[in-house]
Amino acid sequence: MDTAPPPSPHPDKIGFTDVLPAMLDVTQAPGTAVEENEPETVITTISGHTWSGKKGKKRRTVSFHVEWEDNTVTWEPLQNIADCIALDVYLRYHGLTDPLKLSKKAYLM
Numbered sequence: 846m847d848t849a850p851p852p853s854p855h856p857d858k859i860g861f862t863d864v865l866p867a868m869l870d871v872t873q874a875p876g877t878a879v880e881e882n883e884p885e886t887v888i889t890t891i892s893g894h895t896w897s898g899k900k901g902k903k904r905r906t907v908s909f910h911v912e913w914e915d916n917t918v919t920w921e922p923l924q925n926i927a928d929c930i931a932l933d934v935y936l937r938y939h940g941l942t943d944p945l946k947l948s949k950k951a952y953l954m
Contacts, residue, residue, distance in 0.1 A: 893953030
């Protein structure tokens, strides 16, 4: 049985299958429960980030350009994706572990 992940459909973007084993279930973070009536949606990749708020203020917030399994694209605040593996992959791509250390310049792959 071949356990190698398939190539990314977006060669210029880093995705789950580029860095995680194919057998890893990325639909649910460990220790979290999925609501029975709530359908699961999987993030395929995070391809950018932007900051909002005034410079020098502690209220600056970061949002991420999220591409979903159903091919929709949204901007999501950090609190919505803080426990997602996709965020870990995006941070690793930028050589970071803390999302608050991301460049304050907008970035989009």
